[in-house]
Amino acid sequence: MTNSINEVEDADLFFVTGTNTTAQHPLIGSRMINAVERGAKLILVDPREIQLAKFAHLHLRQNIGTDVAVLNGIMNIIIEEDLYDRDFVENRTEGFQELKAVVSRYSPNVVEQISGIRSKDLIEAARMFAAADKAMILYAMGITQHVTGTDNVKSCANLAMLTGNIGRPSTGVNPLRGQNNVQGACDMGALPVVYTGYQKVVDAAIKDKFEDAWGIEGLDDKPGLTITSMMSEAQKGSLKALYIMGENPMMSDPDSTHIELALSNLDLLIVQDIFLSETASLADIVLPAASFAEKSGTYTNTERRVQLSHKAVDPPGQARADWEIVQDICRLCGYPMNYKSPADILDEINRVTPSYAGITLERIEKEFGLQWPCPNQEHPGTAYLHKDQFTKGLGTFLPCEFKPLAEVPDQEYDFILTTGRVYFQYHTGTMTRRISLLEREAPEAVVEINPEDAKRLGIKTNDRVELSSRRGTIRLKAEVTDRVPKKVVFSTFHYIESPVNLLTNPAHDPVAGIPEYKGCAVRIRRCA
Amino acid sequence: MKKTSAICPFCGCGCNFYLVSEDDRVTGVEPSPNNPVNKGMLCTKGWNSYEFIHSPDRLTTPLVRKNGKLTVSTWDEALGIVSARLKEIMAQHGPSALAFLSSAKVSNEENYIFQKMARAVFKTNNVDHCARL
Ligand code: SF4
Numbered sequence: 001m002t003n004s005i006n007e008v009e010d011a012d013l014f015f016v017t018g019t020n021t022t023a024q025h026p027l028i029g030s031r032m033i034n035a036v037e038r039g040a041k042l043i044l045v046d047p048r049e050i051q052l053a054k055f056a057h058l059h060l061r062q063n064i065g066t067d068v069a070v071l072n073g074i075m076n077i078i079i080e081e082d083l084y085d086r087d088f089v090e091n092r093t094e095g096f097q098e099l100k101a102v103v104s105r106y107s108p109n110v111v112e113q114i115s116g117i118r119s120k121d122l123i124e125a126a127r128m129f130a131a132a133d134k135a136m137i138l139y140a141m142g143i144t145q146h147v148t149g150t151d152n153v154k155s156c157a158n159l160a161m162l163t164g165n166i167g168r169p170s171t172g173v174n175p176l177r178g179q180n181n182v183q184g185a186c187d188m189g190a191l192p193v194v195y196t197g198y199q200k201v202v203d204a205a206i207k208d209k210f211e212d213a214w215g216i217e218g219l220d221d222k223p224g225l226t227i228t229s230m231m232s233e234a235q236k237g238s239l240k241a242l243y244i245m246g247e248n249p250m251m252s253d254p255d256s257t258h259i260e261l262a263l264s265n266l267d268l269l270i271v272q273d274i275f276l277s278e279t280a281s282l283a284d285i286v287l288p289a290a291s292f293a294e295k296s297g298t299y300t301n302t303e304r305r306v307q308l309s310h311k312a313v314d315p316p317g318q319a320r321a322d323w324e325i326v327q328d329i330c331r332l333c334g335y336p337m338n339y340k341s342p343a344d345i346l347d348e349i350n351r352v353t354p355s356y357a358g359i360t361l362e363r364i365e366k367e368f369g370l371q372w373p374c375p376n377q378e379h380p381g382t383a384y385l386h387k388d389q390f391t392k393g394l395g396t397f398l399p400c401e402f403k404p405l406a407e408v409p410d411q412e413y414d415f416i417l418t419t420g421r422v423y424f425q426y427h428t429g430t431m432t433r434r435i436s437l438l439e440r441e442a443p444e445a446v447v448e449i450n451p452e453d454a455k456r457l458g459i460k461t462n463d464r465v466e467l468s469s470r471r472g473t474i475r476l477k478a479e480v481t482d483r484v485p486k487k488v489v490f491s492t493f494h495y496i497e498s499p500v501n502l503l504t505n506p507a508h509d510p511v512a513g514i515p516e517y518k519g520c521a522v523r524i525r526r527c528a
Numbered sequence: 529m530k531k532t533s534a535i536c537p538f539c540g541c542g543c544n545f546y547l548v549s550e551d552d553r554v555t556g557v558e559p560s561p562n563n564p565v566n567k568g569m570l571c572t573k574g575w576n577s578y579e580f581i582h583s584p585d586r587l588t589t590p591l592v593r594k595n596g597k598l599t600v601s602t603w604d605e606a607l608g609i610v611s612a613r614l615k616e617i618m619a620q621h622g623p624s625a626l627a628f629l630s631s632a633k634v635s636n637e638e639n640y641i642f643q644k645m646a647r648a649v650f651k652t653n654n655v656d657h658c659a660r661l
Contacts, residue, residue, distance in 0.1 A: 005541065005564075005565055006564050006565075024539060025539050025540065025541050026539075026541075026571035026572075026573075027541045027543055027565070027566050027569060027570075027571060028541055030569070176540060177539075177540030177632075178539060178540060178632075179538075179539070179540060179632035179633055180535065180536060180537055180538055180539060180540060180542060180632070180633065181631075181632050181633060181634065181635065181636070181639070182540055182632040182657075183540065184632075184635070184636040184639060185630055185631065185632045185634075185639045185657040186657075187636065188630075188636050188639035188640045188643060189639075189640070189643045189655075190630035190631075190639045190642065190643050190655055190656065190657040191655070191656060191657070192653050192654060192655060192656050193653070195643075195647075196640065196643075201653050210647070210648075214644065214647075214648045216648050218651055219647055219648070219651065220623065220647065220651050220652050220653045222653065223653060224627075224646075224652055224653030224654035224655060224656070225627055225654045225656070226656050227629060227656045227657070227658060230627045230629070230654065230656065233627075234627075238624075238625065239624075239625060239626075239627055239654075240617045240621050240625040240626070241613065241614060241617045241625065241626045241627070242626075242627050242628075242629065243610075243614075243626075243627075243628050243629070244629040245628075245629065245630055245631050245634065245638070245642055246630075246631030246633050246634050247629050247630075247631050247632075247633075247657065247658045248658075249629070249658060252658055253658075267613075267617060268613045268614070268617060270610055273587065274586055274587060275583070275585055275586065275587060276585070276587060276591075276598075280587075281598070283591075283593070283598070284592070284593045284609075285590070285591070285592055285593070285606050285609060285610055286587065286590065286591035286592075286598060287590055287606060287607075287610075288586075288587035288588055288589060288590060289587070289634075291537070291580070291581050291586075292534065292535070292537040293532075293534060293547050293554055293578065293581050294581075295635070296635075297634075297635025297636065297637045297638060298635055298636045298637065299535045299542060299635055299636065300542075300636060301535075301540055301541060301542025301565065302540035302541065302542065303542075303565075305542060305565065306636065307535050307542055307544060307565075308533070308535075309533070309534040309535040309635070310532045310533050310534060311532070312530070312532035312534065312547040312549050312554055313547075313549055313552045313553065313554055313581070314552055316582070316586045316588050317586075317587075317588025317589055318588060318589050318590070318603065319586065319587060319588055320603075321638070322631075322634050322635075322638040322642070323635075323637055323638045323641050325607075326638070326641045326642055326645050327641060328603075328607055329607060329610055329611055329614075329645065330641075330644075330645050330648075330649050332607060332608070332610075332611035333611050333614060333615055333649050333650075334615075334649075335645075335648060335649045337641070339641070342635065342637040342638075345637035345640055345641055346636070346637055348640070349636065349637070349640050368544065368560075368562070368563045368564055368565070431537065431538075431577075431580045432538075432573065432580070434579065434580040434583045434585060435576045435577070435579040435580055436579065437572070437576050437579075438572065438573065438576055441572075
């Protein structure tokens with residue numbers, strides 16, 4: 001997030017797209033509802049009638065995968081009606097003419113054709129947005145899990161800059177991170193192109209710095225493989241060994257049949273986890289890890305706040321903390337490490353990572369964490385980014401053209417399947433499905449289908465249905481509801497009994513590598 | 529009864545709570561009243577997050593595949609195989625034949641040491657995590 005969770009309550013307007021906030025980020029959802037009850041406006045752009053729709057002043061239900069067109073359409077109206085922030089555009093940005101040229105092609109009528117949103121609603125949304133003093137854009141996977149994910153994100157940033165809604169409290173472009181340490185994993189360089197704090201692996205000076213810090217030579221200066229390419233290289237046979245710590249790609253990745261083929265083709269698969277997950281069951285070696293309650297360490301939340309978590313109990317049996325296991329393997333492979341505790345590792349992180357330099361153990365123990373960037377011990381941390389200037393100086397508008405879903409419905413596969421989560425479960429279910437109360441509330445996968453479609457296909461709530469795509473077939477229970485629009489079905493990926501990622505399309509965004517979970521073509525029928 | 533300050537293991541809000549434990553068992557959680565993130569509140573997932581910690585399904589020993597079956601093993605054996613095989617594959621096929629998947633569910637320190645292993649020990653940038661998924 002460019003801004004902070006605490007600022008949510010002071011915003012004048014929320015533009016919420018591709019996040020089912022009350023289910024996935026309940027504590028942010030409830031802050032947003034408080035603000036709306038106090039008088040803030042809420043524009044929801046989401047194909048589904050999620051819980052927030054009840055609180056929305058305007059709910060735009062776009063056709064799936066048409067976000068760029070919708071955002072361009074809104075910007076076009078704001079420019080045409082001269083409602084944009086001239087000061088901000090002139091002083092802090094570049095590329096306005098290019099933006100104007102692209103978005104001018106998205107008149108309300110054109111956008112209605114593409115997205116199904118009525119011109120009148122689009123115009124109202126644009127005016128409402130432009131009228132707000134402090135508008136906060138919030139999004140999650142509904143924006144990023146598309147082949148055009150990067151374009152969707154850029155378009156959100158364009159809208160914020162055009163209206164001067166960045167670099168001030170209660171504004172900004174705010175992606176909500178789905179897992180408790182996604183932000184931290186990225187910050188720590190668990191990415192193929194960067195070391196910690198987004199320092200690039202291709203930069204020779206950065207490479208030198210890390211060679212010095214780590215006392216070695218010959219660091220790789222080329223970008224590595226993303227998870228998606230790891231799977232395809234494994235299937236081709238050029239990737240021989242994969243070491244997975246705490247993830248379950250068999251359940252979380254698209255097109256599971258191919259993932260299984262890829263993983264089985266490896267010479268060596270090492271999985272380190274707290275449970276024998278679907279992925280761990282395929283491993284050659286399984287290493288038992290400690291859970292969050294059995295170790296200390298820091299986690300970085302979606303607002304960039306680095307917080308400390310302490311050890312409460314010992315791990316079960318012989319399980320050990322992930323860092324201890326990794327340290328042992330490094331030693332056995334001829335690279336001794338001498339960390340006595342996570343605190344020693346944080347110390348090294350402080351030294352090699354400019355944005356984390358001031359986030360020391362002593363400080364976060366005293367306060368409730370610190371938000372990066374925090375470049376030195378005296379720095380108070382950063383509640384919101386881009387205050388007086390952008391990292392690069394001026395903010396560049398990056399206009400994008402609308403592109404359709406990678407797999408559009410046809411006669412054979414005539415529905416769009418979109419996926420997500422439910423309130424009571426989390427991710428691949430390895431943890432939440434072992435919590436009795438949560439499991440009682442949401443014990444099995446359900447596919448949502450619109451009443452009109454259901455009637456035509458003779459499907460009733462609780463019927464077993466068969467859902468198929470070009471990649472596979474699953475069976476699950478139907479729920480007939482107008483939460484989903486016509487010709488769209490929705491389901492979740494928490495359940496091994498109905499693994500929805502057998503169906504999803506691995507086609508992915510060329511820059512971010514994120515697969516298009518939010519739309520693939522399927523067919524649905526009642527089980528005989 | 530002991531109270532230990534911890535961070536919820538689920539979504540990216542990062543709510544802060546106290547794990548309440550007796551002997552070596554976590555028996556509940558209490559939200560942190562002053563934390564700026566959750567100000568004394570939690571969602572249902574947070575309130576129940578401690579339950580999986582003591583699940584009977586937890587892995588408690590290393591497992592090694594023998595004759596096609598995952599078999600109970602020791603740390604010495606498992607880590608011996610892991611390090612020998614990784615070194616062997618690197619020597620035979622080069623660093624690009626190895627890849628490392630880190631996790632959006634473990635700590636910063638663990639992500640750091642994991643990518644350091646990939647880069648410093650095995651000389652590859654083939655390191656990623658499942659955040660996008
Ligand atoms: S308590 Fe709920 S809202 Fe808070 S971090 Fe956990 S899952 Fe997220």
